[in-house]
Amino acid sequence: MSNLKLEDEACLVLCGEAGQGIQTVENIMIQALKKGGYHVFSTKEYMSRVRGGQNSTEIRVSSRRVKAYKEGIDILVALSPQAIDHLKERISSKTLIIGDEEILKDVDDRNYRLLKSPFISRAKQLGGIIFSNVIAAGTLACIMGVDKKIFDNIITLLFKSKGEEILKGDLKAGDVGYELGYKLMEKGITIKIEKDPKISNEILINGTEAVGLGCISGGCRFISSYPMTPSSPLQSFLASNASDFELIFEQAEDEIAAINMALGASYAGARAMTATSGSGYALMVEAVGLAGMIETPVVIYLAQRPGPAVGLPTRTAQEDLNLALYGCPGEFPRIIFAPGKFKDALELSHQAFNLADKYQIPVFILSDQYFADMYYNLPSLTIEDLEVENYLLETSQDYKRYQLTSDGISPRGVPGYGLGLVGVDSDEHDEEAHITEDLNMRTRMVDKRLKKLDDIKKEAIPGELFSTSSNGNFKNLILGWGSTYWPLKEALTLFDDHDIALLHIKQLYPLHPEVAEYIKKAERSVMFENNAQGQMANLIESETGLKIDKRVLKYNGMPFSVEEIYEVLENLEED
């Protein structure tokens, strides 16, 4: 029944109920596999509940770099009876399902390739069913050929803080896992994925950490926020590093306080940010306008999930571009970034703080659940060239906060630094920040604020053009933004059609002029987005006057898989 043969790559999925420790297994596995010399990628999908339901994590293991979600499952470890039903659309005749007798007892083995292994009964012998997740991890690590010493090291690193008793139990669970793994291999599982010892020393992080590192390197000194999935991991990352990197983290009473605190900190000269998701951001909108009006920098990390309202709290979407771009009374400039890979996340987040300070505006980092939670390994992540650009001025006695200038940027001072007084005002104001109803001054101030957009546009960050052809010519242009980067790139690489190029846009607003050039050059343009209305396609059309020929839209809460993009590419000519 088994006889599974995998070469070069395996897609492993673990599925169980919330509270069964799927997250723990993911953490153990990616660390162990990477240390073992494999390229790894992981992504999770989970329900918005503390107990029960079905959560799964996908771990791709490969001899080449893998960074994208795939639908097809090679090995499924089922830790709950409902796991198979939960994932049935992703299970094929090739999928090997491993689980305890008790879990698989009602599964028809004529429909599925099953392999039973006593995870639960052995866990009970160790002292509790809770050990079954580490046993499963051990089994998988064994099948994948991870050295037992490496596995034990990882277990020790992850569990030593939980006390000696727990650590001992988990090490034993690992032993049992390996023992069961060897037995499964005897039944005919062969996996041939080439290892590279160099990989074991590579960096392994997730999207959240890549953003967080960029925020720290960009000089972030203050973050106030309110917990909300999927932005909470970034909040937690910065909170846990607040002491080491000299920043203030404060959990505010609500999102309104969160962004208003960030603006206060920024007024006092501390680079400041907030982090939230759709409906949380909706509460902040008033203060985003305040940032525009008082010309006080702020960075907003907006991790998207499906809405409106509460929507699907734990799932992924790209639905809040319009909200970030248009949500606010009045008119003022803003910048919106959407990283697709970790290097971009680091650099764009860093740059967000510089640009927010330079132009005294809100800058958005648009992320989503898929990007925030995915892990992959990479050789290096360098901050060598990332500098904090200082735009603060020591004020003189005649300082005017909103001095009218030719480029719209009034030199920015902060209270307590220099001989001038620094006022800011949410009313329309004069150069000294005092309330005015002089309507000519009003027009001049609007013009001043919007004038900044000229220079902002000039330094827009270009998108990344990718094609498998060497001559740079293409007929079809596929476009994406943010987290669709790797699935699009992997699908295009596999498809290997020289007539297709990918343009990944990382600065959504204002757009780099090249976007229009590439669309003009293509015979057809196809936009992929995780929303139902094609918000980016609409934005491009309204900004450039060009038409996006086809929109591929997915909004069920899951990211695009490599396979489904591949299928779209296959059918491009026939449309």
Next chain:
Amino acid sequence: MDPEIFDMPDADVAWCPGCGDFLILKSLKQALADLEINPLELVLVSGIGQAGKLPHYLKSNFYNGLHGRSLSPATAIKASNPQLVVIDVSGDGCMYGEGGNHFLHNIRRNPDITNLVHNNMVYGLTKGQASPTSQKDFKTPFQVEGVFEEPFNPLSVAIALGATFVARTFAGNTSQTTEIIKKAIKHRGYALVDIFQPCVTFNKFNTFQWFKDNTYQLDDSHDPTQIKLAFEKSLEGGDGKGKFPLGIFYIEQGKRTFEDNLPVYQEDKTPLFQRKVDKNKLKAFIESKRGM
């Protein structure tokens, strides 16, 4: 120091003649002068309303932000640069209505800031609607049959939440207001000063005379270190509950402030804007992601 140092002779003042705000402005300037506070180190933070305009009439740094949100930036300004003296100037609508949630939670934070609340029991800037502190049966164009909600009692709420300095004054008594503001500024921690103030245009009920007739001074027999006594006193006043006491209701010394609790100041008191990113430390952190 001469209080004139804080004057803004060119300011286009939007308050009505005879407004209690003028008296509060005068008391505040005197308090700042008595304490010799340098305008360069002073930040006034306000929201929207007639009280929120005060920072435009007093020479200082100022942050005139959104309605009801002033305590959030005030807390963050102090946290980002503890060397600054931060005073939040708000009205009853801003602080007890729109900003109610921030009022509660900033008391819990206990930032070292002073919160002056001009309490005229009416909405002035929007022309005469009820405020959270309007007394029962107060008739307005919106509350045509008169207010029936229980008035918000800021002092009871603040004391119940453990605010470390809680006082009430009457704007008409400028010397007492000055003295209490001085104590509030000198107090380490969050200090609430609720200031009764007549609105000469939109509140024909709670007039100058009404405040005189309906208040009395807490005397030396009141021990402001006793929270239960303070709470009891805070319940006095209004609708069948006698006169409103004026003075310092409650003081708790020595409680750690928000800034005291921040790890960022444990070893280094430098304001945040003067700190530099430690690139080597960050590099080492990134390298640690290679695992052991």
